[in-house]
Amino acid sequence: MIELLRAPGLEGVPHGFAGRWGGVSGGVHAGLNVGLGSEDEREAVLRNRDLAVNALLPGATLVTARQVHSPDVVTVRDAIDEADRPAADAMVTDRAGLALGILTADCVPVLFADMAAGVVGAAHAGWKGAIAGVTDATVAAMEALGARADRIACAIGPCIGRASYEVDDAFAARFAQADAANERFFTPGRPGHQQFDIAAYVAARLAAAGIGRIAMLDEDTYSQPDRFFSYRRACHRGESDYGRQISMIALPA
Template identity: 55%
Template sequence: MFVTSPALTALPGIRHAFFTREGGVSEGLYASLNAGLGSGDDGDRVRENRRRMAAALGVADNALISCFQIHSPDVIVADRPHDGGDRPKADAVVTRVPGIACGVAAADCGPVLFADAVAGVVGAAHAGWKGAIGGVLEATIAAMEKLGADRARIHVAVGPLIRQPSYEVSQAFVDQFRAADEAYGGFFAPGRPGHAQFDLPGFIAARLSAAGIDRIDDLGLDTYADEARFYSYRRTTHRKEPDYGRHIAGIALVS
């Protein structure tokens, strides 16, 4: 049903999970643990899947807090269960409240979990290429520090995401990164003519390191290559399928 980071598991008072596609009630393209509130899946099935995820994280059904994600650097602070209204538009969630789980959805983008066990502050960020280059990781760290965390103590885990052998991009994509910083060219390997292979987890790790994070645990899992366990937006696109499921990565302070 989920995979975990040994580094986060070792921290006291923290519960976390990178959920896979296994262990839910959805069917067809969404089989089986689809968490995508914006997908075309049956809403009751998605809600049951999310209930199972909340239970695995040890929080109430309405205390798994996630956003309407827009590939932004925006962060919300979660201090209470969801009130049933619209989800805020953002791409990261932080909290210092026990019993609240910070959650992000992904299906190739990078789910990144953060924890300062000493301060009792946790966070989750959705870091695709747009979010990563746009500053969502740095914004999450800054938001955690406002709640009392210290980046020198923060442990980070990078969960299942699309990896370099699976992530072909155009030369225009490469040029966009090099225009931001010529050193970013180092995250691309040669591909077929006019294309390259992008190292998203390497880029995420480099941004975290540059922000002062020394403890980074990359699980090394490829969503595109492992269909049995993971959804993949890119795999769905290549197959011309109409939709795809979404995973949740979540982290909570044990209450």
Template identity: 55%
Template structure:
């Protein structure tokens, strides 16, 4: 089944196992049909587990998968071993320097960000919705990477599938969260509303933090229903639930 998966990779991360997965090739059914990765989507846990096995086999066979309990926070944690589901930390980014671990986040319009300092052997995965990005999840991720020995000048980052500006309408109260400098990420829409560029905003936070090598993949989750899950699209269509796609990154296991 691994060869049926929709996996987008970044040229900047070519030297580490990674992939931004779409919904193709999975075994989930109904509103969340496909490679549904989330545990909060009302999906059959056995199907979610099968989807995860397929993704691991395609990205980094035999790796152990570590994913946080995402809460739209600015928090990042270092992962040294895989935890039980009940013990998952409430955080929105995970960082490791341990070979054989595969880090993952799930998204359904928010921006997934995969990062690597290949020279230092340090990788990270971050879930950056507007709230987490505005709150500092990018900066927290980089701080954790640097504590392990990474250097901003060496880090490469790729921004995966997220809702595109054409489909991300926001209102005046939303806009008040942002500074005058951030106005460049808004374009005028219908009266009292704007279109927000989440991917551009996340890229600007990466740049401000000192990351020069950034690969925005420009994949709109809302506009590509056959490829990606989208919370906003599901809401607009009146769907009972919505799926989550995964973004994964790891370090190759050391062979003795």
């Protein structure tokens, strides 16, 4: 059975953060691997994508981007063929029946909705996209469609947790140089290293953009191998590849 985690604040909006439960993939990709960039069998990945969107909103059309760790946002007005996926890390739409899907395997998935305006969005926030402002750009793109930041509800889905996300001091310094207040998202680790709370950083960026309702699911992808794929865990285990999970949101048709 596919697990779709729901978030408070997005009630009434078709949305869900899928993990690896369900699906038809095997091996290191076992479960609901939706990553076209993985080494999994393509037919299995496409089947998993169909299963995921049908669990979210039967009859909806899944739209995904070719994620490149950027702050770039695409406004989606029609279905997009898989071969034509735009290079971007966030999508927004005001069209019913389009399920916006973000793929992650430790990075932060963020879902957005202003139901009064009939506008939704989805963003992939790895550390590069997060510090470059991908969530700010998503809010701006939604506002261009008639949304208001103070009406937007956001949910931060499963991602790597602070306890699992070790970075070196040079990495932490990059964030401190951008804003000294960012030091609060890092705690000391072993010598020369710190633990980064990327979900809290993304939440703070959302709050600074004027978002008043932010839900955090607080699910660590790294430490739950039975439920979630994790790039970092796969690397630490020396596995040959890793799967990706999907987070989706849509306006009902």
